[in-house]
Amino acid sequence: MKKVITYGTYDLLHYGHIRLLERAKALGDYLIVGVTADDFDKTRGKINVQQSLMERIEGVRATGIADEIIVEEYEGQKIDDIRRYGADIFTVGDDWVGKFDYLNEYCEVVYLSRTQGVSSSELRQKNRNLRLGLVGESDILRKVSNESKYVNGIQISGVYGEDKKTVKELLDDVSVYDEYDDLLNDSDAVYIITSPKHHYQDIKHALEKKKHVLCESPIALSRKECEELFALAKENGCVLMDAIKTAYSTAYHRMLLQVKTGKIGTPKLIEATCTSIREIDSTNPEKMERSWNSISAWGPTALLPVLQIFGTDYKDRRIVTWLDNEKYHYDAFTKIDFCYPDSVASIKVGQGVKSEGELIISGTKGYIYVPAPWWKTEYFEVRYERQEIFLSVGWRRNSL
Ligand code: C2G
Numbered sequence: 439m440k441k442v443i444t445y446g447t448y449d450l451l452h453y454g455h456i457r458l459l460e461r462a463k464a465l466g467d468y469l470i471v472g473v474t475a476d477d478f479d480k481t482r483g484k485i486n487v488q489q490s491l492m493e494r495i496e497g498v499r500a501t502g503i504a505d506e507i508i509v510e511e512y513e514g515q516k517i518d519d520i521r522r523y524g525a526d527i528f529t530v531g532d533d534w535v536g537k538f539d540y541l542n543e544y545c546e547v548v549y550l551s552r553t554q555g556v557s558s559s560e561l562r563q564k565n566r567n568l569r570l571g572l573v574g575e576s577d578i579l580r581k582v583s584n585e586s587k588y589v590n591g592i593q594i595s596g597v598y599g600e601d602k603k604t605v606k607e608l609l610d611d612v613s614v615y616d617e618y619d620d621l622l623n624d625s626d627a628v629y630i631i632t633s634p635k636h637h638y639q640d641i642k643h644a645l646e647k648k649k650h651v652l653c654e655s656p657i658a659l660s661r662k663e664c665e666e667l668f669a670l671a672k673e674n675g676c677v678l679m680d681a682i683k684t685a686y687s688t689a690y691h692r693m694l695l696q697v698k699t700g701k702i703g704t705p706k707l708i709e710a711t712c713t714s715i716r717e718i719d720s721t722n723p724e725k726m727e728r729s730w731n732s733i734s735a736w737g738p739t740a741l742l743p744v745l746q747i748f749g750t751d752y753k754d755r756r757i758v759t760w761l762d763n764e765k766y767h768y769d770a771f772t773k774i775d776f777c778y779p780d781s782v783a784s785i786k787v788g789q790g791v792k793s794e795g796e797l798i799i800s801g802t803k804g805y806i807y808v809p810a811p812w813w814k815t816e817y818f819e820v821r822y823e824r825q826e827i828f829l830s831v832g833w834r835r836n837s838l
Contacts, residue, residue: 440466443525443545445510447474449487450561451497454531454553459503461550462529470523471498472510477688481513486589488562520544559590566591571625571649572612573640574632575599575728578654580608582629595625599632601724622647629681630654633728638663641678645670650677655738684739684813693806693818697747701820702801706781708744709798712736712813713788716770726766733759733772736787739813743797744776744783752776752783762790 444462448455463469473495479487489497491509498504508519520528521544528541531552541547570592572579579597586592596613598621599605605614615621622628622643627650630640638658644651645667657680658664671678684690697705713736718725754777762770770790776783786793795810797818804822808815 439468440527441468441470441523441525442466442527442529443470443472443516443519443523444529445472445474445516446530447479447484447487447558448494448498449484449489449558451494451501452556452558452561454556455498456501456503457553458531458550459498459501463503465527465529465548468505469503470506470508470519470525471504472508472516472519473498475509475511478511478513480688483588486562486591516541517544562590568592568627569595569625571595571615571621571628572597572609573599573618573621573628573630575601575604575608576631576654577608578631579605579629583609583612596621600728618643619647622649625649627652627677631681634659634730634734635727638667641667642670645674645676645678648674648676652677652679652681655680655682656734680738682738682742685742687814689816689818690742690813693808694743694746696806696818696820697799697801701803702799702805703803705747705799705801707798707800708747708781708783709786709796709800710740710743710784710812711786711793711795711797712740712811713771713786713791713793713795715792716790720763720768726763726768729766729768730789731766731768731770732787732789732791733769735789737772737785740785740787743799744785747799748776748778748781748783752778760791 442462442465444458446455446458459469459471473491474484476487476491479485495507495509498507510516516528516538519525520541525545527546527548528538529548529550530538532549533552535549538547568591570586572582572594583594586594594612596615597605597609598615598618602614602616618640628644629652630637630644631654632640634656637653637656641651641653641657651671657678658667668678696702713732718729720726756775756777757772758774759769759772762768771786771788773784773786795812797806797808797812799806804820806818806820808818
């Protein structure tokens with residue numbers, strides 16, 4: 439019996455997928471179809487698959503073409519599967535030509551012609567079209583612009599920043615707007631990374647024009663302003679969201695789940711350190727005006743595990759800060775201890791003082807160690823008494 443194996447995401451299953459499966463089946467007697475797990479798709483850049491793994495499997499099953507359906511979860515699994523299932527042929531569409539030649543060592547590799555004129559990306563795009571405006575001068579805007587090319591349905595409408603020269607240098611392939619209002623008129627949503635001092639005004643203005651807002655944390659400098667902005671967003675039917683990437687990374691999320699399910703017993707101590715070397719010139723008033731001090735640049739991230747694990751009901755708080763520039767409230771380093779009734783947390787943030795960016799969560803049965811830089815780590819370790827290490831691996835996209 440000749441066994442054939444093929445793989446795919448099969449999102450919003452369409453004619454092109456079905457034709458591929460039919461031809462794959464015709465290459466042999468038994469067809470194994472590997473459907474990609476959500477996490478695996480994220481690691482390979484498919485970040486807006488619409489259907490869940492179960493729905494996609496169901497779609498493939500309903501075609502009645504596959505004899506067996508498996509889940510593809512990791513890089514390199516194809517080799518394991520070919521050996522395990524004794525596949526004679528590996529096949530995939532010719533959009534992948536050459537990419538899987540390395541499998542020739544294990545079985546025959548056949549690239550089938552891809553069906554023209556139909557694709558999941560187009561189907562995904564059909565119901566969604568979002569014009570995203572970029573606001574600010576940070577080089578993170580370039581990353582957002584580049585990343586958005588991988589998200590179906592997003593178009594960058596343009597960029598607005600006070601410092602036009604920097605903006606032009608930063609994003610040479612995006613239209614630069616002279617007025618914030620004009621950018622807002624041409625956008626459905628904006629991503630804002632101006633400076634903590636300006637976020638409140640920039641967000642408020644966008645929300646008043648009924649535009650959705652994704653803003654780099656902190657979105658404002660006081661609780662009152664935050665509450666006002668969220669109320670305004672609600673009133674105008676808009677999304678207002680903190681752009682805090684760590685909160686949405688798979689590894690970080692899984693780490694939190696480990697704590698919540700009691701893997702390290704009761705958590706008692708959290709130590710989160712986030713620092714970087716200062717990049718701005720403290721003698722340049724224009725730059726200082728737009729600067730991100732330690733607590734703005736790193737506070738939201740460092741506070742994330744503390745507030746998510748211990749909550750906001752601390753009894754006492756001690757702040758030690760080194761104000762490097764009083765005029766601009768530039769703290770180059772700040773340490774905050776939060777005392778809870780039976781636990782304690784400590785965050786250390788620096789923008790001008792560098793340290794090891796680790797996260798340690800200590801509990802009654804063991805501890806979790808997330809190596810530097812913990813805010814973008816792909817893995818963490820759960821450690822017990824005899825240093826028996828259980829490695830838990832999570833994944834996130836490479837560049838952002
Ligand atoms: N396909 C096709 N014609 C189309 C669209 C897709 O023949 N118009 C094929 C693809 O070449 C692939 C299969 O259908 O062989 C599944 O396509 P996707 O769901 O887009 O999966 P893909 O990202 O190509 O993943 O490990 C995963 C595999 O490498 C393929």
